[in-house]
Amino acid sequence: MDTAYNHSDYEAKIYSLWEKSGAFTPRPDKNKAPFTIIMPPPNANDNLHIGHARFVTIEDVLVRYWRMKGSPTLWLPGADHAGIETQFVFEKKLKSEGKSRFDYDRDTLYKMIWDFSTSNKANMENQLKALGASCDWSRNLFTLDPKIVETVYRTFKKLYDDGLVYRGERIVNYCPRCGTAFSQLEVDSVEREDNLYYLDYGALTIATTRPETIFADVAVAVNPKDAKYEKLVGKNAKLPLVGRDIPIIADSLVDKEFGTGALKITPGHDALDFEIGQKHGLSAISVIDSSGKMTNTPQKYVGMKAQDARAAVVADLQAAGKIKRVEPIKHVVGVCYRDKGLIEPMLSKQWFIKIKPLADSALKAVSSGSVKFTAGKFEKIAKHWLKNLRDWNISRQIVWGIRIPAWRCEKCMEWTITAGDIPETCHSCGNAKLTQDADTFDTWFSSGQWPYATLQASQKGDFDYFYPTTVMETGYDILPFWVLRMMMLGIYTTGEVPFKKVLLHGLVRDKEGQKISKSKGNVIDPLEMAEKYGADAVRMSLVWGTLIENDISLSEDNIRGQRNFANKLWNIARFVFSHPKGKRVKRNADDEEVVKQLRKTARRVTALLDKYRLNEAAEALYDFIWHNFADSYLEKTKTRRAEAQKTLEFVLQESLKLLHPFMPFVTEALWQEGKDRFGASNLISASWPK
Ligand SMILES: [Zn+2]
Ligand SMILES: [Zn+2]
Numbered sequence: 001m002d003t004a005y006n007h008s009d010y011e012a013k014i015y016s017l018w019e020k021s022g023a024f025t026p027r028p029d030k031n032k033a034p035f036t037i038i039m040p041p042p043n044a045n046d047n048l049h050i051g052h053a054r055f056v057t058i059e060d061v062l063v064r065y066w067r068m069k070g071s072p073t074l075w076l077p078g079a080d081h082a083g084i085e086t087q088f089v090f091e092k093k094l095k096s097e098g099k100s101r102f103d104y105d106r107d108t109l110y111k112m113i114w115d116f117s118t119s120n121k122a123n124m125e126n127q128l129k130a131l132g133a134s135c136d137w138s139r140n141l142f143t144l145d146p147k148i149v150e151t152v153y154r155t156f157k158k159l160y161d162d163g164l165v166y167r168g169e170r171i172v173n174y175c176p177r178c179g180t181a182f183s184q185l186e187v188d189s190v191e192r193e194d195n196l197y198y199l200d201y202g203a204l205t206i207a208t209t210r211p212e213t214i215f216a217d218v219a220v221a222v223n224p225k226d227a228k229y230e231k232l233v234g235k236n237a238k239l240p241l242v243g244r245d246i247p248i249i250a251d252s253l254v255d256k257e258f259g260t261g262a263l264k265i266t267p268g269h270d271a272l273d274f275e276i277g278q279k280h281g282l283s284a285i286s287v288i289d290s291s292g293k294m295t296n297t298p299q300k301y302v303g304m305k306a307q308d309a310r311a312a313v314v315a316d317l318q319a320a321g322k323i324k325r326v327e328p329i330k331h332v333v334g335v336c337y338r339d340k341g342l343i344e345p346m347l348s349k350q351w352f353i354k355i356k357p358l359a360d361s362a363l364k365a366v367s368s369g370s371v372k373f374t375a376g377k378f379e380k381i382a383k384h385w386l387k388n389l390r391d392w393n394i395s396r397q398i399v400w401g402i403r404i405p406a407w408r409c410e411k412c413m414e415w416t417i418t419a420g421d422i423p424e425t426c427h428s429c430g431n432a433k434l435t436q437d438a439d440t441f442d443t444w445f446s447s448g449q450w451p452y453a454t455l456q457a458s459q460k461g462d463f464d465y466f467y468p469t470t471v472m473e474t475g476y477d478i479l480p481f482w483v484l485r486m487m488m489l490g491i492y493t494t495g496e497v498p499f500k501k502v503l504l505h506g507l508v509r510d511k512e513g514q515k516i517s518k519s520k521g522n523v524i525d526p527l528e529m530a531e532k533y534g535a536d537a538v539r540m541s542l543v544w545g546t547l548i549e550n551d552i553s554l555s556e557d558n559i560r561g562q563r564n565f566a567n568k569l570w571n572i573a574r575f576v577f578s579h580p581k582g583k584r585v586k587r588n589a590d591d592e593e594v595v596k597q598l599r600k601t602a603r604r605v606t607a608l609l610d611k612y613r614l615n616e617a618a619e620a621l622y623d624f625i626w627h628n629f630a631d632s633y634l635e636k637t638k639t640r641r642a643e644a645q646k647t648l649e650f651v652l653q654e655s656l657k658l659l660h661p662f663m664p665f666v667t668e669a670l671w672q673e674g675k676d677r678f679g680a681s682n683l684i685s686a687s688w689p690k
Pocket of ligand 1: 176
């Protein structure tokens with residue numbers, strides 16, 4: 001036996017030992033309840049980061065524990081094509097090579113991103129293995145696998161047939177830089193200071209922060225309860241610069257207290273105005289196009305960027321004497337979550353999902369306890385979201401993703417929706433000339449179906465046996481994006497919740513508690529750390545010291561400290577193995593005491609793991625092994641070694657089992673060293689201490 005534990009000599013060998021033993025693949029047994037976790041599929045566009053390492057650790061601890069307890073345990077791995085994210089990363093790469101997406105046709109671009117993702121995916125899978133993930137690779141899936149895509153198409157068709165999908169002209173949150181619309185969830189709100197311009201509209205004065213959009217105005221609205229405007233309703237206001245007359249209307253959505261209490265109505269560029277416009281049967285005009293430039297305006301502004309047009313329009317209004325006053329205003333604007341630039345509310349035809357019926361059934365599942373959150377605070381947040389979600393815009397104007405199975409008739413302009421097949425004729429008029437929608441699905445539309453899509457696609461009988469899954473474990477930051485959508489789509493499609501429990505984990509922060517980011521230069525690379533200190537040390541440090549649901553502070557010192565623990569364990573085992581196999585003799589008081597402590601620890605660790613309190617379980621084990629076993633008991637056996645040997649072996653064996661879910665590599669390496677003392681099988685397949 002080596003004098004010290006050198007993890008790099010063991011980890012890869014041990015992983016392949018597990019893999020070859022078939023331990024990752026569960027054997028379904030009708031008489032036993034399975035334990036199932038569907039892995040949150042990492043994006044196939046980058047290396048795993050420290051946040052991934054935290055989920056890998058938490059989920060692997062759970063599956064190793066339940067596997068040892070004898071449950072047929074499935075941890076199903078996968079990868080996400082991550083539509084916009086991947087295209088964004090890829091376009092950055094193109095840019096660094098002096099190219100852009102506009103240099104390629106759709107098919108070429110798609111093929112290039114496919115190759116990029118495929119090589120990243122393989123890399124990412126090797127990283128999962130390096131961290132010890134004991135997932136079932138025979139069931140590995142990708143969100144663009146044909147079987148998954150078929151499921152996604154079927155769901156879309158079903159939603160459409162049930163009247164839950166519609167094509168709507170809506171104000172969408174459009175990012176002119178990303179070239180796509182985003183859902184409400186992908187828009188960040190930030191406060192900023194702008195000018196509020198008071199403009200002369202003839203009969204009244206309006207206040208606006210966006211004078212460049214006056215050409216898209218179709219009305220001025222006042223609150224019906226606003227006495228000062230009572231007599232003006234039904235009359236006209238006059239647009240400055242262009243002199244067009246627009247009606248003055250009354251609507252209770254208008255805030256009397258804002259500006260002058262008279263609101264210019266611009267349905268083409270504002271969500272509230274769009275709503276008011278719909279109510280009053282007003283048309284919508286767009287004056288900013290998808291590249292963020294002016295259009296449908298007086299010629300001199302056409303082609304200007306909206307920001308530049310604002311300055312030009314203000315100067316012209318000033319010259320025409322139409323600006324009554326200007327005051328600074330602090331207000332909240334939407335910015336793109338990717339590039340932090342301004343989101344342009346824009347009119348666009350897109351596919352939407354009616355969210356209310358779906359959200360209502362998800363809400364019911366939470367209220368009735370069919371889905372339980374292990375931390376109460378997240379249940380509250382989930383309920384709040386489910387009550388406030390708006391219709392979900394699922395079209396994205398990018399090529400990287402699952403193309404929407406909708407074809408438009410060139411004759412009657414009707415849409416024909418299929419479950420993926422190319423339709424021969426228009427379902428409405430029979431015309432044979434159809435064009436497929438160029439848009440792709442929002443990536444969350446496919447990953448939102450992940451639990452049932454994977455189990456339906458993987459192996460025969462999987463869906464019946466493993467669905468609904470046991471626990472959904474993921475970061476709390478994607479609760480609304482992912483967890484709620486899985487609940488909504490899962491219940492809608494299968495009639496059952498996709499998972500019974502939701503375990504959300506906190507972020508990994510640096511030792512000062514700051515968010516980890518490349519720009520701050522405080523990145524902790526989990527693979528680099530695993531190479532340096534061993535995967536076990538990285539894993540322990542990612543559950544140590546704080547509840548799963550809370551953010552965790554991590555430093556290299558923490559990881560080094562856990563490496564020392566792995567070494568301590570190695571030394572304990574070396575001591576135990578240095579003596580021939582023990583014979584059964586009567587235990588003395590010291591032996592009894594350590595066995596008592598061991599049993600107490602085993603009970604406690606088991607209870608804690610059942611409650612998902614991984615940190616307390618890890619800490620209890622550390623204390624027992626380091627203090628009770630090594631410092632106290634082991635020292636006392638040195639004078640009566642032969643008698644104590646049996647107890648030493650027993651306590652070591654049980655300690656290795658208990659610690660295995662947390663530190664799988666070093667415990668398995670030691671188990672293999674002591675195999676003839678412990679019995680033949682691998683530790684990964686050993687039974688959990690009773
Ligand atoms: Zn953007
Ligand atoms: Zn037609």
